[in-house]
Amino acid sequence: MTTSHIVEIDQLRFSWPDMRGQLLNIPQLRLEAGSSLFLRGPSGSGKSTLLNLVSGVQAGYSGSVSICGERLETLSAHRRDRLRADHIGLIFQQFNLLPWLSPVENVALACRFSRRRRDRAQARSGSVQDEAIRLLRELGLAEVLNSRRNTSALSIGQQQRVAAARALIGSPELIIADEPTSALDSEHRDRFVDLLMKETQANGTSLLFVSHDPALASHFDNTLQLDGITGSSLETRPC
Numbered sequence: 001m002t003t004s005h006i007v008e009i010d011q012l013r014f015s016w017p018d019m020r021g022q023l024l025n026i027p028q029l030r031l032e033a034g035s036s037l038f039l040r041g042p043s044g045s046g047k048s049t050l051l052n053l054v055s056g057v058q059a060g061y062s063g064s065v066s067i068c069g070e071r072l073e074t075l076s077a078h079r080r081d082r083l084r085a086d087h088i089g090l091i092f093q094q095f096n097l098l099p100w101l102s103p104v105e106n107v108a109l110a111c112r113f114s115r116r117r118r119d120r121a122q123a124r125s126g127s128v129q130d131e132a133i134r135l136l137r138e139l140g141l142a143e144v145l146n147s148r149r150n151t152s153a154l155s156i157g158q159q160q161r162v163a164a165a166r167a168l169i170g171s172p173e174l175i176i177a178d179e180p181t182s183a184l185d186s187e188h189r190d191r192f193v194d195l196l197m198k199e200t201q202a203n204g205t206s207l208l209f210v211s212h213d214p215a216l217a218s219h220f221d222n223t224l225q226l227d228g229i230t231g232s233s234l235e236t237r238p239c
């Protein structure tokens with residue numbers, strides 16, 4: 001990797017086929033290693049679409065999107081999948097955990113798709129399993145390690161922290177979190193964001209975090225406001 005920018009966007013324009021006007025129009029965006037960006041905007045303004053472009057799931061844009069120095073539009077779908085597995089940890093709104101697996105197995109799963117993350121996890125704790133346990137402990141989930149419950153028996157807040165541990169294992173350069181706090185009350189929400197921030201800062205990991213909730217913006221280095229088709233733009237500014 002030859003750049004300190006984990007995400008680099010230049011002249012990005014995107015619209016869905018049946019849309020009048022551009023949904024996304026981002027002249028330039030840089031996310032440095034270890035920095036955090038809060039992405040907000042009204043429903044339908046294109047937040048999830050932007051995350052899908054950045055994570056290489058959605059193609060068909062003009063301009064350039066680079067992750068860890070690799071321009072996604074020059075890569076095959078297979079190379080984009082590889083890049084995502086190796087360098088991006090994803091936390092989804094619905095967590096997407098496998099309910100029949102234990103919390104440790106869910107966390108370890110991320111290393112199954114990436115030798116790079118597996119090697120990093122092993123280097124840190126001796127084995128993927130021990131690194132999963134370390135992360136779950138760090139995230140305040142020691143109690144679920146001692147129980148034999150599978151993941152579906154956990155509370156929403158516990159599932160959310162399992163999802164965060166799964167995103168963090170193997171130290172990917174970028175964590176992308178899509179509305180991970182929408183099911184939480186304000187106290188649990190703040191605690192979760194603080195924990196996530198602490199873990200990403202300790203690893204020098206960049207964080208791209210989407211939420212409707214403006215109260216969270218103060219936790220982040222920068223805010224990007226999307227205005228959808230009407231304004232179709234954004235500004236990056238310190239909070």
Ligand SMILES: Nc1ncnc2c1ncn2[C@@H]1O[C@H](COP(=O)(O)OP(=O)(O)OP(=O)(O)O)[C@@H](O)[C@H]1O
Nearest residue numbers: 016017023041042043044045046047048049050212
């Ligand atoms: N696969 C798709 N095909 C066509 N249009 C789509 C598709 N996915 C999203 N859209 C449209 O793109 C616009 C932006 O959707 P997107 O989900 O990115 O917004 P969002 O800001 O994440 O919204 P929310 O906050 O409600 O999740 C919406 O008008 C949506 O209907």
